[in-house]
Amino acid sequence: MPALSTLRLRLLVVSLLTVSFLGALDHTIVSTSLATIAGDLGALEHMGWVVVGYTLASTVLLPVIGKLGDLVGPRAVFLTSLVVFLFASLACGFAGSMPWLIAGRVLQGMSSAGLQLMSQTIIAQVTSPRERPKHMAVIGAAFPIAILVGPVLGGVITDFWGWQWVFWVNIPVGIGALLLAIFAVPHIEPGTQRRFDVRGALAFTVSLISLVLAVTWVAEPALRTVAIVAFTVSLMAFAGFLLAENRAAEPLVPLRFFRNRTIGVATTLSFIIGVGLFSITAYLPTYVQMAYQTTATVSGLVPIATVFGMLLSNLGTGFLASRTGRYRLYPVIGTALGAGGLTVMALLPVGPPLWVPMVVMFGVGVGTGAFMSLIVAVAQSAVSRRDTGSITAAVNLVRQIGATVTTAVIGGAVGFGVSALLPVGLDAAQLTPQVVRAADVATQAQVAAIYHDVFAPVFAGLAVAYAIGLVVALLMPSGRLSDEQDPVLHAEPATA
Numbered sequence: 001m002p003a004l005s006t007l008r009l010r011l012l013v014v015s016l017l018t019v020s021f022l023g024a025l026d027h028t029i030v031s032t033s034l035a036t037i038a039g040d041l042g043a044l045e046h047m048g049w050v051v052v053g054y055t056l057a058s059t060v061l062l063p064v065i066g067k068l069g070d071l072v073g074p075r076a077v078f079l080t081s082l083v084v085f086l087f088a089s090l091a092c093g094f095a096g097s098m099p100w101l102i103a104g105r106v107l108q109g110m111s112s113a114g115l116q117l118m119s120q121t122i123i124a125q126v127t128s129p130r131e132r133p134k135h136m137a138v139i140g141a142a143f144p145i146a147i148l149v150g151p152v153l154g155g156v157i158t159d160f161w162g163w164q165w166v167f168w169v170n171i172p173v174g175i176g177a178l179l180l181a182i183f184a185v186p187h188i189e190p191g192t193q194r195r196f197d198v199r200g201a202l203a204f205t206v207s208l209i210s211l212v213l214a215v216t217w218v219a220e221p222a223l224r225t226v227a228i229v230a231f232t233v234s235l236m237a238f239a240g241f242l243l244a245e246n247r248a249a250e251p252l253v254p255l256r257f258f259r260n261r262t263i264g265v266a267t268t269l270s271f272i273i274g275v276g277l278f279s280i281t282a283y284l285p286t287y288v289q290m291a292y293q294t295t296a297t298v299s300g301l302v303p304i305a306t307v308f309g310m311l312l313s314n315l316g317t318g319f320l321a322s323r324t325g326r327y328r329l330y331p332v333i334g335t336a337l338g339a340g341g342l343t344v345m346a347l348l349p350v351g352p353p354l355w356v357p358m359v360v361m362f363g364v365g366v367g368t369g370a371f372m373s374l375i376v377a378v379a380q381s382a383v384s385r386r387d388t389g390s391i392t393a394a395v396n397l398v399r400q401i402g403a404t405v406t407t408a409v410i411g412g413a414v415g416f417g418v419s420a421l422l423p424v425g426l427d428a429a430q431l432t433p434q435v436v437r438a439a440d441v442a443t444q445a446q447v448a449a450i451y452h453d454v455f456a457p458v459f460a461g462l463a464v465a466y467a468i469g470l471v472v473a474l475l476m477p478s479g480r481l482s483d484e485q486d487p488v489l490h491a492e493p494a495t496a
Contacts, residue, residue: 066393137318
């Protein structure tokens with residue numbers, strides 16, 4: 001397609017960034033209002049499904065949305081997803097019961113997958129591989145910014161306007177973004193109309209839902225038998241998915257992609273990000289509150305430092321890669337920083353000043369941001385334009401799966417470890433930071449040591465994941481991003 005003017009390209013990036021931010025924000029802004037929502041709707045036991053429903057729906061729909069973008073064109077999928085997202089936000093605000101709210105959140109998650117994927121796909125379609133990293137980095141900044149401002153914004157809105165406005169605030173911003181997108185997002189011709197892989201989509205959906213339910217239930221002793229059944233169903237469905245993909249004329253996730261070493265490395269690194277950092281971020285405040293005896297507000301400083309490092313590095317490497325066309329060095333440096341930082345976190349003794357883990361996790365964030373958005377652009381550049389949506393979905397999908405599964409595993413490990421080590425008289429189910437701070441000094445020191453001992457092997461395991469990522473990053477073929485509009489990598493000898 002013809003190149004866009006500079007003005008229209010900038011308007012397009014602003015539009016995609018705004019919409020991507022809305023989708024990412026809706027994942028983080030709800031966290032601080034969950035208790036209020038559950039109390040108003042009288043369904044505390046179902047509170048977790050407000051988050052799980054959103055995350056699961058967005059993950060399951062990633063390959064489906066990616067393929068639809070290739071079939072009917074990314075503009076149509078993007079605009080439709082935005083309209084559905086606004087409708088779902090309106091419905092969530094009017095929810096009068098928890099099932100209604102969960103249904104609305106599922107719809108939000110489904111549409112959020114379209115916003116996230118199509119933003120990256122549209123940028124890939126209208127820019128050359130050389131230009132793509134800097135624009136992808138700008139759009140990718142939506143996620144870390146949402147992590148930084150979402151919980152605080154959610155708390156302020158809930159306290160002053162009511163929890164309904166956590167969802168309704170999307171409406172005016174989303175309508176403005178929609179009007180801008182109608183003008184800024186160009187029509188992109190889809191590939192030749194092809195058949196949709198229905199069997200592959202169904203098998204993948206059953207496999208992923210069963211897997212998430214299994215890792216969620218396995219921590220509950222009463223549900224372990226059901227969890228084993230769910231694991232079995234997940235494995236059988238995944239085997240069916242692979243069989244369907246091998247037989248389908250137009251598979252949902254073309255397995256031929258992974259015969260390309262560049263794509264194989266990029267998707268593996270994306271998985272490492274989900275496993276190595278995205279999974280632990282949710283537990284950092286708890287670790288800091290218990291191991292460092294801080295308030296909830298102060299405990300947020302460590303994840304803030306992590307995400308801030310990720311944001312700066314993501315933008316910096318995106319612009320550097322666009323300027324030089326080189327990309328191989330950044331994931332090598334990034335995974336090394338991640339492995340080193342998490343190793344230091346595992347070796348930290350009990351009781352160092354809080355600025356120490358802040359600095360260390362800032363370094364882990366810098367390392368992760370160095371290749372977070374870049375590897376998406378590199379993977380897109382290794383396939384033909386007709387498969388842009390599918391490869392974008394695949395790279396994002398493995399990251400989501402890695403984060404979802406590892407988050408559940410870490411939660412189970414921490415819960416089991418703390419319960420096993422707590423002395424008699426302390427109940428893990430009722431052990432809050434407030435209870436610990438009200439206890440005597442000896443008990444506080446004992447709890448801090450327990451949380452340190454439980455989290456140390458978790459950090460060590462994540463450091464191993466980044467070390468594996470370093471080995472994988474070294475296998476990335478040396479190359480240079482092309483200035484041509486058609487996405488093609490200019491391969492160079494490994495010694496270049």
